Amino acid sequence: MADNKMLIKFFVASESIFFIMLILAYVNFKGTVVDGPTAESSLNPYVTGIFSLFLLASSFTIWLAGKSLRAKNHTMMKVWLLVTIVLGAIFIFGQGREWAGLIEQNITISRNVFGTTFFTLTGFHGFHVCVGLIMLSILLGLALFGDFKGPRSDGVEVISIYWHFVDGVWIVVYSVIYVWAFFL
Amino acid sequence: MEILQLFNAGWSFEPWALVFASVLVGAYLLGVGTRLNRHSVLYMSGVLVMLFALVSPLDYLGRHYLFSAHMIQHILLLLIVPLLLLFGIPKSTAEKLLKIEPIGKMMRVLSYPPVAWFLGVGAMWVWHMPSIHDMALNNNSLYITQLVSFVLIGMIFWWPVFTPIENRRLNPLTGTLYLASACLGCTILGMLITFAGAGLYTAYINPVDSAGLLALIRNDLCITPGVDQQIGGLTMWVPGCLIYLSASMITLAQWYGAPDEGVSAARQEAA
Amino acid sequence: MSRRLPLVPENTEPLPSLKENQGMLAWVSSVDHKQIGLMYLMVTMVFFVVGGLEALLMRIQLSQPEFNFISPEVYNQLFTMHGTTMIFFVVMPFLIGVGVYLVPLMIGARDMAFPRLNALSFWLVVFGGILIYYSFLTQSGAPDMGWFAYSPLSEKPFSLNKGPTYWALGLLATGISSVASGLNNIVTILTMRTPGMTMRRIPLFVWMILVTSFLLIFVIPIIASAFAMMLLDRLLEATFFTPAHGGSAILWQHFFWGFGHPEVYILILPAFGIISEVIPVFSRKPIFGYEFVAGSTVAIGLLSLGVWAHHMFAVGLGDVTNLYFSLASMLIAIPTGVKVLNWVATMWGGKIIFATPMLFATAFIIEFVMGGITGVAIASVPIDWVVTDSYFIVAHFHYVLYGGSMFAIFAGVYYWFPKFTGRMMSETLGKWHFWLTIIGFNMTFFVQHFLGVMGMPRRIYTYQDFPYWGSMNLISTIGAVVLALSVLVFMWNVHVSRKRGKKAGNNPWDAWTLEWAAASPPAVHNFDLVPPVRGRRPLWDLAHPEQPDEPNAKVVD
Numbered sequence A: 001m002a003d004n005k006m007l008i009k010f011f012v013a014s015e016s017i018f019f020i021m022l023i024l025a026y027v028n029f030k031g032t033v034v035d036g037p038t039a040e041s042s043l044n045p046y047v048t049g050i051f052s053l054f055l056l057a058s059s060f061t062i063w064l065a066g067k068s069l070r071a072k073n074h075t076m077m078k079v080w081l082l083v084t085i086v087l088g089a090i091f092i093f094g095q096g097r098e099w100a101g102l103i104e105q106n107i108t109i110s111r112n113v114f115g116t117t118f119f120t121l122t123g124f125h126g127f128h129v130c131v132g133l134i135m136l137s138i139l140l141g142l143a144l145f146g147d148f149k150g151p152r153s154d155g156v157e158v159i160s161i162y163w164h165f166v167d168g169v170w171i172v173v174y175s176v177i178y179v180w181a182f183f184l
Numbered sequence B: 001m002e003i004l005q006l007f008n009a010g011w012s013f014e015p016w017a018l019v020f021a022s023v024l025v026g027a028y029l030l031g032v033g034t035r036l037n038r039h040s041v042l043y044m045s046g047v048l049v050m051l052f053a054l055v056s057p058l059d060y061l062g063r064h065y066l067f068s069a070h071m072i073q074h075i076l077l078l079l080i081v082p083l084l085l086l087f088g089i090p091k092s093t094a095e096k097l098l099k100i101e102p103i104g105k106m107m108r109v110l111s112y113p114p115v116a117w118f119l120g121v122g123a124m125w126v127w128h129m130p131s132i133h134d135m136a137l138n139n140n141s142l143y144i145t146q147l148v149s150f151v152l153i154g155m156i157f158w159w160p161v162f163t164p165i166e167n168r169r170l171n172p173l174t175g176t177l178y179l180a181s182a183c184l185g186c187t188i189l190g191m192l193i194t195f196a197g198a199g200l201y202t203a204y205i206n207p208v209d210s211a212g213l214l215a216l217i218r219n220d221l222c223i224t225p226g227v228d229q230q231i232g233g234l235t236m237w238v239p240g241c242l243i244y245l246s247a248s249m250i251t252l253a254q255w256y257g258a259p260d261e262g263v264s265a266a267r268q269e270a271a
Numbered sequence C: 001m002s003r004r005l006p007l008v009p010e011n012t013e014p015l016p017s018l019k020e021n022q023g024m025l026a027w028v029s030s031v032d033h034k035q036i037g038l039m040y041l042m043v044t045m046v047f048f049v050v051g052g053l054e055a056l057l058m059r060i061q062l063s064q065p066e067f068n069f070i071s072p073e074v075y076n077q078l079f080t081m082h083g084t085t086m087i088f089f090v091v092m093p094f095l096i097g098v099g100v101y102l103v104p105l106m107i108g109a110r111d112m113a114f115p116r117l118n119a120l121s122f123w124l125v126v127f128g129g130i131l132i133y134y135s136f137l138t139q140s141g142a143p144d145m146g147w148f149a150y151s152p153l154s155e156k157p158f159s160l161n162k163g164p165t166y167w168a169l170g171l172l173a174t175g176i177s178s179v180a181s182g183l184n185n186i187v188t189i190l191t192m193r194t195p196g197m198t199m200r201r202i203p204l205f206v207w208m209i210l211v212t213s214f215l216l217i218f219v220i221p222i223i224a225s226a227f228a229m230m231l232l233d234r235l236l237e238a239t240f241f242t243p244a245h246g247g248s249a250i251l252w253q254h255f256f257w258g259f260g261h262p263e264v265y266i267l268i269l270p271a272f273g274i275i276s277e278v279i280p281v282f283s284r285k286p287i288f289g290y291e292f293v294a295g296s297t298v299a300i301g302l303l304s305l306g307v308w309a310h311h312m313f314a315v316g317l318g319d320v321t322n323l324y325f326s327l328a329s330m331l332i333a334i335p336t337g338v339k340v341l342n343w344v345a346t347m348w349g350g351k352i353i354f355a356t357p358m359l360f361a362t363a364f365i366i367e368f369v370m371g372g373i374t375g376v377a378i379a380s381v382p383i384d385w386v387v388t389d390s391y392f393i394v395a396h397f398h399y400v401l402y403g404g405s406m407f408a409i410f411a412g413v414y415y416w417f418p419k420f421t422g423r424m425m426s427e428t429l430g431k432w433h434f435w436l437t438i439i440g441f442n443m444t445f446f447v448q449h450f451l452g453v454m455g456m457p458r459r460i461y462t463y464q465d466f467p468y469w470g471s472m473n474l475i476s477t478i479g480a481v482v483l484a485l486s487v488l489v490f491m492w493n494v495h496v497s498r499k500r501g502k503k504a505g506n507n508p509w510d511a512w513t514l515e516w517a518a519a520s521p522p523a524v525h526n527f528d529l530v531p532p533v534r535g536r537r538p539l540w541d542l543a544h545p546e547q548p549d550e551p552n553a554k555v556v557d
């Protein structure tokens, strides 16, 4: 049945409107900060950039997992799923680190509009990554118990579409927050 | 009377525009022939609209005084002209054209819908980044590149939906999504330009008054830089979006008119 | 190719009861689209009564100048909850519910594409409703900032009570439900159609549900993100919408109406769908211009996304902006007008049967056009500046929402009740309901046009004794009482007909769409045998094989 994949595609389309709104809110307030921290004064584009690479890589590894499944290579699929989860977790760790650093300097969601929009946007994205990680872990768990013999599985394909989406959103978010502040 | 001044000012028959237009016309005469029919009329009106956008005061004003004039020119070049040109190409010519290896290969990549979509929407966004737009105003060859790229990218953008080779067109529902999401892309940009404070594009704040029109524009027509930018943003947003919308109406209408089979044959098999 | 068509077999065995024998549990645990659809209808009925009572209280308070029936604080809570209830918990879930019930039947499917997701959608609406109404029990009462929750009124400093928090949370839950049912509908309609049921043959109601579903999945996220921001403002002291801390109150208005205007089309498009089913059947003619009805809907759906700022003419966005939005808003009237012409042309020269569904459908056309005309009027900036935030606006949106959506809902209930229950609704009571509604509705809302033009602002709990204000408000209140009576008649009708109505049979109206080929009420699996579909009116083709709708249609079996 193609239904599941169609569902997730429309779902992702709907979700992208949600993120577009959060991004518009960020853009709307960019440059209006009168005092207090801004993206330029408080973020580090390089550290976050490196952690971003892990997330990007995970998009590649989940694609490999799907490919292994199509080739009926069950072992490799499990390995690639595991790698994907680890890469995603590293990204979340990086984000946690960044947040902790900011909060230590008393830059919080209630500090000013930069704090508000920054934490909301990255927070909702991080939340989506976490949901993805949970789903991936369930997939891996099922795979370890011998599910997904291939060559096709809606479960794997649907979750990988979602995961690519979460990745794509991050590229936009990173461009809007970091690239715009530091490289343009 | 005074407004006439605007129309008289700055007809600029720049050679490159004339050359570009004659290349388009020449290619058509060579490739398709000289017969007068629906196709050739559409194609030639496309070229005429393009010439109008390039040599009329629209160009002059858009380059020196008014962002809004630039935006109207932009909409004409990116959305209207390519559509007319595309409708003007007969199916047989398009097929012949695609058989020529490099063109065919290139178009296979470029007309892949996601690529075409990103090019079309991307052209809109990139050329309107304030820094790039200001750069183009100051640099003649960049300016020409901008205008020519509008027309070419416009053709690529419309290709998946309106290619002359009908059976290669996107299925109408997908086509509607393609156009509606492009409309969203241009809406957001239009919105940002409209609601951003005045002075996004520095060149239009205090233009060099080379044709002595500034007093007319600012005082008699009351177009301040803020209003100018709003008109520009809104032009991209509302009429721009309406063009996408009307186009998707055309795809739907064609679909209704088409014979029955194949509409959802694949889906029926799945059911 | 021309073999005899099998007629739909009459049902001989007793129908499996929807309830089986497990009572409530069978309903709560059900994933059957028909049961879920009926639950939607029942829940919206409850909310309709609650919202109606709130309205009645407000009307009593306004029945005479300087009246002291309820306090200003309670009045504010009442109009907020009334608007919220009617829009999010009556019209929307009702139309979604009818869709859930009918779409699979109309396209010849066994169920929705995702039955469990369907159940989730339904229970989320219930949950959201309870969450919002729970706020009445909290210490400082329900939200009181109006259904559009303008900031900074809805922000912490101005609304210290918990009402707005419950409000945003409840609507967030409902929004998730709407997106889920939109997704479910889209996939169902695109992939579950029976062979032969091409997109050009699906009933117009299904078309409307499809377009509405696209609107749902693309505009609910707009408001969902705004609710999330509002909640962050209220709970974590973020500063999105608090101007005092660098936020922007206007941003809320853009977000809200960016959702809000498409939302009014979410509320009216399925109603158009109901009308487009009822009118042909009771005029005994196929719909005039199927393509135009479907196509203009897509146009409306897309256009509706770009006109929201007509709710913000008084904000000061600038003359140019106002002008553009004014023109764009008036454009929407064109595809809407096309539809009205189609319905009238369908009735033209038909053998019209004025049963209750048709009465409501006809009245719908008239009342909705009234609302449409005032709509185009206030889309013009100078007129809007005079009447914005006055009772004129209240009159406008009640003409489109009650005279439009609710009339269509009634038409739909009378039309499909036989399918839902196997029994006809009483025509006598139906006519009583209809005429009381017409009198009550117009009495209540027509005078409000004048009140608005005379300057009576909306959302005030009382007013001074200006000339005519008292008498017109009294007329309006009496109208509201009549309207309440009409609803009582309707509910009584539903109650008695459900048990004692005339047996309906499969196809009491001699209609043509697939749902009438199923038993009444349909068996759990919907169809024993889906009739062949080779045109827009499969049951007509079945009954008149010599005169098919599409003589040249290919057979797909």
Ligand code: HEM
Binding pocket: C148, C264, C265, C267, C268, C310, C311, C329, C330, C332, C333, C336, C371, C372, C373, C374, C375, C376, C377, C378, C379, C380, C384, C387, C388, C389, C393, C396, C397, C400, C401, C404, C405
């Ligand atoms: C013919 C097309 C329509 C036009 C041009 C139109 C125009 C408008 C305008 C300009 C306003 C804002 C008035 C103000 O606040 O000053 C408005 C308010 C409203 N309209 Fe319409 N309208 C149309 C159809 C509809 C339909 C079909 C519905 C619902 C089914 C609807 C529901 C509403 C509601 C609920 C409000 C009030 C919102 C509020 O302020 O609480 N309208 N309309």
Ligand SMILES: [Cu+2]
Binding pocket: C260, C261, C264, C307, C308, C310, C311
């Ligand atoms: Cu509106």
